[in-house]
Structures are given as C-alpha cells and as structure tokens.
Amino acid sequence: MMRVASETEPMGAQIDIRPVTEATYEAFRHAFAATFGFASSTDEIERSRAWAEYDRLLAARAPDGSIVGTSGALSFGLSLPGARSAACAGITMVSVRADHRRRGLLTRMMVDLLDDAAARSEPFAALWASESPIYGRYGFGPAVPTIDISLDRRHADLHLDGPVGEVRFIDIEEARTTFPALHERFRTTRGGVMSRSDGWWTRVLTEQPSPAKATGPLRLALLPDRGYVIYHLASAWSDGAPRGVVHVHDLVGLDPAALAALWRFAIDTDLSETLEIVRRPPDDPVLHLLRDPARARVGAGWPLYLRLVDVPSALASRGYLVDGTVVVEVADRLRPANAGRWRLTVSDGTGRCDRTDEAPDVSLDVAELAAISLGGVRATALLDAGRIDGSSAAALGLDRLFAAERAPVCDQMF
Known part of the structure; x- marks a missing residue:
C-alpha cells in the first residue's frame, strides 16, 4: 500500500497525495483526461475498471479537494532476454494540472511510485513518455525502440x-x-x-x-x-x-x-x-x-522507457548469450541504493551483480544503464554520443554481454 504524502508549496497551499478508491476513480480519470485535452465518457471509464488497480493510482488534491495531479502503476511481467520474465511497474496516467506545475509535485509522485515498486519487489519500471525529456531525470531511458x-x-x-x-x-x-x-x-x-x-x-x-x-x-x-x-x-x-x-x-x-x-x-x-x-x-x-x-x-515509433528500480536484481533477472565480467559505476540521484560500483559476472548465461571497489570499466547514469539493459540500444552508440564514460573496448564489451537474440519490443500502450 502506498504511503500518504503531503507537500507544502511555496504559496502555502498543502497538496495531499493519496491512493484512489473505487468511489474517486471517475474523478481521477476526468482529471487526467482534462490535462491531456480529451474527454472520457462514462462508458469508457466504467470499462477501464476491469484493469484498474486502485491502490496503485495516486491523486494529488489541492485544499479545495480538486485533483491537480494524477499518476499510477500497473502490475506487469516484463519479458527479458533468455526467455525470462521479471515484475515491472507500468507507470501510467501521469499528469500535473497547468496551475500546479514546477512545484515538485511530479517528483513526489514519481518517488512514491518507485518506492512502491521497490516494496513490491519489482526490479523494473516502464512507461511511454508523452514528453520524453521529462523522464530522464527520473532514471528512465529509451530501452525498447520501435x-x-x-x-x-x-x-x-x-x-x-x-x-x-x-x-x-x-x-x-x-x-x-x-x-x-x-x-x-x-x-x-x-x-x-x-x-x-x-x-x-x-x-x-x-x-x-x-x-x-x-x-x-x-x-x-x-x-x-x-x-x-x-x-x-x-x-x-x-x-x-x-x-x-x-x-x-x-x-x-x-x-x-x-x-x-x-x-x-x-x-x-x-x-x-x-x-x-x-x-x-x-x-x-x-x-x-x-x-x-x-x-x-x-x-x-515511440520507444518504451525503462527504469531499473533495483540495479543488481534487474541485471540478474535476464539471461545472457555469453559469459563475461564488467564493472559499471552507476549514478542514481533518485534512488541512492543503486548508486556506486557494481560487478556483473555472467556464467552459463546467468548473471550475478555485486558491489565492488574495483575500478569501473564504464561509468553511466542509471537511465543509460536501463537503455542498454535489454540489448535494444548499444553502449557504443551511447559512448559516441557522450552519454557514458569509458573506452571503446569497454563499451563494445558491454554490447557483447548485453546482446539479445532478437530486438526487444513492447506491443501495447499503457
């Protein structure tokens, strides 16, 4: 169950962030639709209850009770290379009303959603970004080109x-x-x-x-x-x-x-x-x-953005085509437990990720690590773009280690 969060804004108005209930779901959907510039019919809202997870939906309310921000997650299994699967939080319906932007509300909702994913032992989170520049700062990288x-x-x-x-x-x-x-x-x-x-x-x-x-x-x-x-x-x-x-x-x-x-x-x-x-x-x-x-x-097409909620668990979840070892230094300002140096060792197609004091082969942000984690984006391309630090040989080694039999794909919007 998500915790209840509150935030005192510079103007002194308090914003409460609470899970949605069955009774407040319709208002939540209308608030989300209004921010995106469309309308949801009663029939559409009632139909959507079939897949709604009320306890994973957050409504941010102003003192007058109006909903000024929405966000949520869906419980998915994410397929991984090696015919494996791991739990994944599908982040969805994220919006902030125009008169409450740039007050930290989105950050608070994203932190709550990722904390909840961690509490549910979901090593991955994913989303479709309507405005992609927003989500890099929350550790999401474009991992599944389409x-x-x-x-x-x-x-x-x-x-x-x-x-x-x-x-x-x-x-x-x-x-x-x-x-x-x-x-x-x-x-x-x-x-x-x-x-x-x-x-x-x-x-x-x-x-x-x-x-x-x-x-x-x-x-x-x-x-x-x-x-x-x-x-x-x-x-x-x-x-x-x-x-x-x-x-x-x-x-x-x-x-x-x-x-x-x-x-x-x-x-x-x-x-x-x-x-x-x-x-x-x-x-x-x-x-x-x-x-x-x-x-x-x-x-x-739109790429699916991926986030590693738990770096060692995420990297150990997938299968690998070749054996090898690499040390990565990860930056993660939102989830400090992911930050630092990690040694990924792959043997017989199975990976193990442990903390280490060894010198890193590659240094990168958690968003870039997420981008390459399924083999859909090459580390050498990110190196050439100045998005990761390391040698060409080290980036090529990452590409070999993270390669997959086929390109990843996500076939559904959420």
Missing part, C-alpha cells in the same frame, strides 16, 4: 504466404480462451513484452477504434495454435474507389509460415488500400518477407 510500418496493398507481395486458408474469424469468447496462451509463448521470444492480465485482455479485445465514424469493429482472426491478428478497417472512398486503411492492433505469429499467413490475411482485407501498424521491433521479419521492401514506409 518502428511504425505502412504497406501499400499493391506492393505487399510476400516471399511466403503460409497457410492463410486456415485463418478464421472468431468471437471475443473464443479469443479469450486462445489468444492469451499464444501471446505468452510470444513473450518468450523477445524482451520488452508485457504480460496481460484477464482485465487487460478485456481492454485488448473490446477496445473501440477511434474515431467511430467510418470505422468498422475489431476483427479477431486466429490461426489455431500458431498465432492471431487483431485489426479494424477504417473505410474511405475517392472517385468511387475504395481507399480503406487496415489498422492492425496486434499481430503474433509463432513461426515464419504463421507470421506470413497472418500478414497476408490482414493485407488482403477487402476495400482497403493500405495497412498500418505501430510499435513493431526494428528487426520485424515482415521487412524481409516483403518481395519489394523498398515500397514499405517505415518510420521511427
């Missing part, structure tokens, strides 16, 4: 079509019994993928595409025991011809033929001209499945 892909149906022939004839539409109830196990199997193949509770699957399977006008319902398609795809068609017409856009929400294929079949099935949606999908890994196999990859429009 790409967005747009395909023109006319130029989306694949080298392999796979068993597309075996893909079939299913209803929500069948999806509830088949999709979760497939997603869990997918999580063992890449780092960065969050687990999904029953409540979260309710969100995935009932999400209403926006805007509703000219937008069809979610389509749920299953390739039995091998994968699934969730998408919707946004209808559009020009000069009497269909120009619809297929928006893919989630696509999981557990072998090359399955992956090709599911891509083919979505690409061939009637009345569509293009397919768009976001939050894909930089090494997405579809870029090699395409016969004409130059026609694909690929752009940088």
Whole structure:
C-alpha cells in the first residue's frame, strides 16, 4: 500500500497525495483526461475498471479537494532476454494540472511510485513518455525502440504466404480462451513484452477504434495454435474507389509460415488500400518477407522507457548469450541504493551483480544503464554520443554481454 504524502508549496497551499478508491476513480480519470485535452465518457471509464488497480493510482488534491495531479502503476511481467520474465511497474496516467506545475509535485509522485515498486519487489519500471525529456531525470531511458510500418496493398507481395486458408474469424469468447496462451509463448521470444492480465485482455479485445465514424469493429482472426491478428478497417472512398486503411492492433505469429499467413490475411482485407501498424521491433521479419521492401514506409515509433528500480536484481533477472565480467559505476540521484560500483559476472548465461571497489570499466547514469539493459540500444552508440564514460573496448564489451537474440519490443500502450 502506498504511503500518504503531503507537500507544502511555496504559496502555502498543502497538496495531499493519496491512493484512489473505487468511489474517486471517475474523478481521477476526468482529471487526467482534462490535462491531456480529451474527454472520457462514462462508458469508457466504467470499462477501464476491469484493469484498474486502485491502490496503485495516486491523486494529488489541492485544499479545495480538486485533483491537480494524477499518476499510477500497473502490475506487469516484463519479458527479458533468455526467455525470462521479471515484475515491472507500468507507470501510467501521469499528469500535473497547468496551475500546479514546477512545484515538485511530479517528483513526489514519481518517488512514491518507485518506492512502491521497490516494496513490491519489482526490479523494473516502464512507461511511454508523452514528453520524453521529462523522464530522464527520473532514471528512465529509451530501452525498447520501435518502428511504425505502412504497406501499400499493391506492393505487399510476400516471399511466403503460409497457410492463410486456415485463418478464421472468431468471437471475443473464443479469443479469450486462445489468444492469451499464444501471446505468452510470444513473450518468450523477445524482451520488452508485457504480460496481460484477464482485465487487460478485456481492454485488448473490446477496445473501440477511434474515431467511430467510418470505422468498422475489431476483427479477431486466429490461426489455431500458431498465432492471431487483431485489426479494424477504417473505410474511405475517392472517385468511387475504395481507399480503406487496415489498422492492425496486434499481430503474433509463432513461426515464419504463421507470421506470413497472418500478414497476408490482414493485407488482403477487402476495400482497403493500405495497412498500418505501430510499435513493431526494428528487426520485424515482415521487412524481409516483403518481395519489394523498398515500397514499405517505415518510420521511427515511440520507444518504451525503462527504469531499473533495483540495479543488481534487474541485471540478474535476464539471461545472457555469453559469459563475461564488467564493472559499471552507476549514478542514481533518485534512488541512492543503486548508486556506486557494481560487478556483473555472467556464467552459463546467468548473471550475478555485486558491489565492488574495483575500478569501473564504464561509468553511466542509471537511465543509460536501463537503455542498454535489454540489448535494444548499444553502449557504443551511447559512448559516441557522450552519454557514458569509458573506452571503446569497454563499451563494445558491454554490447557483447548485453546482446539479445532478437530486438526487444513492447506491443501495447499503457
């Protein structure tokens, strides 16, 4: 349970930070939405209760009772290299009302959220940063780069079509019994993928595409025991011809033929001209499945930001492809227990992280250590950018040690 925090501001107004309750949840959601410039309907708020964790949501209240800040966390499992997983706090719904900015309110909420994560033995925290420059000072680094892909149906022939004839539409109830196990199997193949509770699957399977006008319902398609795809068609017409856009929400294929079949099935949606999908890994196999990859429009997507709440536990949680030893000196102004020199020793693919007085091979902030921790960002790139201190050989050694079989990915916004 989170502690109750209070803060006396320079103007003398006291701000209380307290966990949300079932009764105050609706006001919390409205306050968050107002800061981000949109409105939440009563139906949307009621639906979101399926995955809300009230005791992990914080509302900051002014003396008049109004909510002037919001933040929260979701309990996830984060997939790690080596087919491993660790508990992770998914930081979410962070906002501060404009008339209460720059008074330390965000810092107090972030400290409370990270303290709570530590108390729950969650070695990682993660978030999607709406304004990324804010979160580096709280120790979050962009650890999971993603790409967005747009395909023109006319130029989306694949080298392999796979068993597309075996893909079939299913209803929500069948999806509830088949999709979760497939997603869990997918999580063992890449780092960065969050687990999904029953409540979260309710969100995935009932999400209403926006805007509703000219937008069809979610389509749920299953390739039995091998994968699934969730998408919707946004209808559009020009000069009497269909120009619809297929928006893919989630696509999981557990072998090359399955992956090709599911891509083919979505690409061939009637009345569509293009397919768009976001939050894909930089090494997405579809870029090699395409016969004409130059026609694909690929752009940088939002990266997932990661934070090491407990440095030794986080580094010992993942698997490693090679054995080796490295000494890192970590700076962490928000969580002093992480600061100092750590010796990471990897043997038979398992890491152990201990305090040491040895001279460091590399010195870096905890945000940079988080950025490289899943193998999605190279230490040599950070060295070249002046973000870490050490020799080229030491940075290259970190890259070898932190390498993963595949690029990490996070396939869901939270």
